[in-house]
Amino acid sequence: MPSEPSRLTADGLPPAQPRAFAWRINAVLFVATVASVFGTRFIAEGDAGTSRTALIYAGQFTASLLAILLAHEFGHYIAARLHKVEASLPFFIPLPMLSPFGTMGAVIRMRSVIPTRRALLDIGAAGPLAGLALALPLYAWGAARSRLVSLDAIDAGMQLGDSLLLRLLDRCFAPAVPEGMDLWLSPVASAAWVGMFITMLNLLPIGQLDGGHVAFALFGPRQNRIAQWVHRSMLVFFFVSVFSFVARDVRAGMGFWHIGRAVNNSIFWLVTFELLAVLGALSPGARARTDVTPTPLDFRTRLFATIWLALLAGIYQSSSSPLVWTAWFGGLALLLVMEARGGVLRDSSTLLDHPPTGAQPLSRTRAIVAGVTLAFFPALFMPTPIAI
DSSP states (O other): OBOOOOOOOTTSSOOOOOOTTTHHHHHHHHHHHHHHHHHHHHHHTTTSSSHHHHHHHHHHHHHHHHHHHHHHHHHHHHHHHHTTOOBOOOEEEEOTTTSTTSEEEEEBOBOSOOOOHHHHHHHHHHHHHHHHHHHHHHHHHHHHTOEEEEGGGSOSOOEEOOOHHHHHHHHHHSOOOOTTEEEEOOHHHHHHHHHHHHHHHHTSOSTTSHHHHHHHHHHTTHHHHHHHHHHHHHHHHHHHHHHHHHHHHHHTTOTTTTHHHHHHHHHHHHHHHHHHHHHHHHSTTHHHHSOOOSSOOOHHHHHHHHHHHHHHHHHTTTOOOHHHHHHHHHHHHHHHHHHHHHSTTSTTOOTTOOOOOOOOOOOHHHHHHHHHHHHHHHHHOOSSSEEO
16 A cells, blocks of 8 residues: 655655665565565464465465455556656565464655646556456456365364455355355465455555545545544444354353454454554644644554554453453553543544645546455455454
């Protein structure tokens, strides 16, 4: 996804070109990401039967996922170059062990402002549309070559989420799943799932995400208010998700014994809510845009609190102790009170505002492109992206 454009220099010109061979950093990060994704998948394929099979599966997954990510990022890069917006090559983000996929995707940096809403749309939409142009056929091909396994043979572990678009693709291309069986995705289909998951996140119409760019190009400054409500809906969805998991357990006669699992299956939306606030606080010009508050909540406090809440939820996943979870929700309540008094839950917060661009509205054709691009978000939306 593209990052926020840097400001013009004092003389009104874009910043100078990067020094020669700066692309080496991009190359090193790309190679590190390939190694991270391959190694993470190879370890996950430990039960594939043989080391040779695990190597083949890991290679298929890595090649498919990196191809999707490359298409996404170079979609942004090429669109930026066509509009004469100075942009860096993609910076891939390796994340071994901490990420179940071995990466957090990639970003490009805009070194000059995006002058018009037309350019903003083209740059913002080119990435997700290019990535999906590869992810969708790869998923269809991989789903057709996925195998059926008995539910009794599947060990308890990570389960991938579902979406309307994934269900449609499964219905069209995957083998029919009889009762008592489940579809075990092939490595290519798994990589395409990750690509669509990353695209879903990028299409959130918030701040500097791809969806934020597209929505601002379509709606103009009204998008800042829309982004605020979309962001808050993620917090609401976290609580609704926890309640639905707990209510299901209570109806099944299990009471509150699995509240840790309910929190962990829902915490993705809480973490994303806070991380978007962190990114907003780190964006260029955020300090100038944000009013001074009686109880300032900086990005370090948010990041520290979010990491600890997620870490403690994982540690106590199997615990049903009332003391543990009362303390956990108490810590969450304290963080949200701070957000309400001096953070993103204030109506006057501007952390997620999009930088202004040209005022000329989009043409009818580009407005349709913007609407189609944003429509992919509900089609890809996964209520529980990863379940345990």
